[in-house]
Amino acid sequence: QKEVEQDPGPLSVPEGAIVSLNCTYSNSAFQYFMWYRQYSRKGPELLMYTYSSGNKEDGRFTAQVDKSSKYISLFIRDSQPSDSATYLCAMSTLSGNTGKLIFGQGTTLQVKP
Amino acid sequence: KAGVTQTPRYLIKTRGQQVTLSCSPISGHRSVSWYQQTPGQGLQFLFEYFSETQRNKGNFPGRFSGRQFSNSRSEMNVSTLELGDSALYLCASSLRPSGGSVNIQYFGAGTRLSVL
Numbered sequence: 565q566k567e568v569e570q571d572p573g574p575l576s577v578p579e580g581a582i583v584s585l586n587c588t589y590s591n592s593a594f595q596y597f598m599w600y601r602q603y604s605r606k607g608p609e610l611l612m613y614t615y616s617s618g619n620k621e622d623g624r625f626t627a628q629v630d631k632s633s634k635y636i637s638l639f640i641r642d643s644q645p646s647d648s649a650t651y652l653c654a655m656s657t658l659s660g661n662t663g664k665l666i667f668g669q670g671t672t673l674q675v676k677p
Numbered sequence: 678k679a680g681v682t683q684t685p686r687y688l689i690k691t692r693g694q695q696v697t698l699s700c701s702p703i704s705g706h707r708s709v710s711w712y713q714q715t716p717g718q719g720l721q722f723l724f725e726y727f728s729e730t731q732r733n734k735g736n737f738p739g740r741f742s743g744r745q746f747s748n749s750r751s752e753m754n755v756s757t758l759e760l761g762d763s764a765l766y767l768c769a770s771s772l773r774p775s776g777g778s779v780n781i782q783y784f785g786a787g788t789r790l791s792v793l
Contacts, residue, residue, distance in 0.1 A: 596779050607767055607784035615779060663710040663725035663773060663780060664733045670719055
């Protein structure tokens with residue numbers, strides 16, 4: 565079993581829809597939770613990060629972390645065709661300020677005009 | 678501010694050969710991490726270098742190695758290439774702050790390696 569599980573999709577939604585992307589994890593030592601977006605033939609770019617449990621909002625994006633359930637989510641409101649990409653969740657522990665991120669498989673999202 | 682630069686962008690090699698990939702981090706970043714991305718396994722951590730020392734290592738065979746120079750630039754080497762090494766190799770740089778602050782990694786566009 566992988567440390568981080570993410571449904572690869574693909575997920576197809578109409579423009580303007582609310583998108584929910586999720587990851588589950590098994591390592592209770594994870595403290596930092598990140599969402600990256602990756603367009604085709606590009607490297608991942610950081611969208612948001614959260615520390616421990618709680619919510620964080622940035623424009624149309626909201627990240628949620630529920631450590632008790634080992635479950636994280638990314639919500640995209642008013643989705644746009646430009647949001648079509650692969651969304652990767654990533655996690656790291658706190659100890660040693662590790663440069664090691666553990667990634668989910670990535671969910672491919674298509675937003676149709 | 679320039680981002681993370683990886684060279685070359687594309688490589689084609691044959692089985693048994695070796696390959697060296699290069700990564701120039703964002704100015705001021707001293708940590709460089711390497712990842713392998715494949716459709717089947719996703720993004721997997723290879724290793725991290727900080728101040729010219731390997732700090733973390735993933736579960737890859739010894740054929741995968743790396744190094745970091747005094748200017749923080751890093752190289753990754755794969756010897757005796759196998760077909761399964763075909764992948765996108767991504768480099769990420771970060772500040773690696775102390776005191777428990779989050780260590781944000783910024784990725785390059787990657788080097789796509791095809792092994793024939």
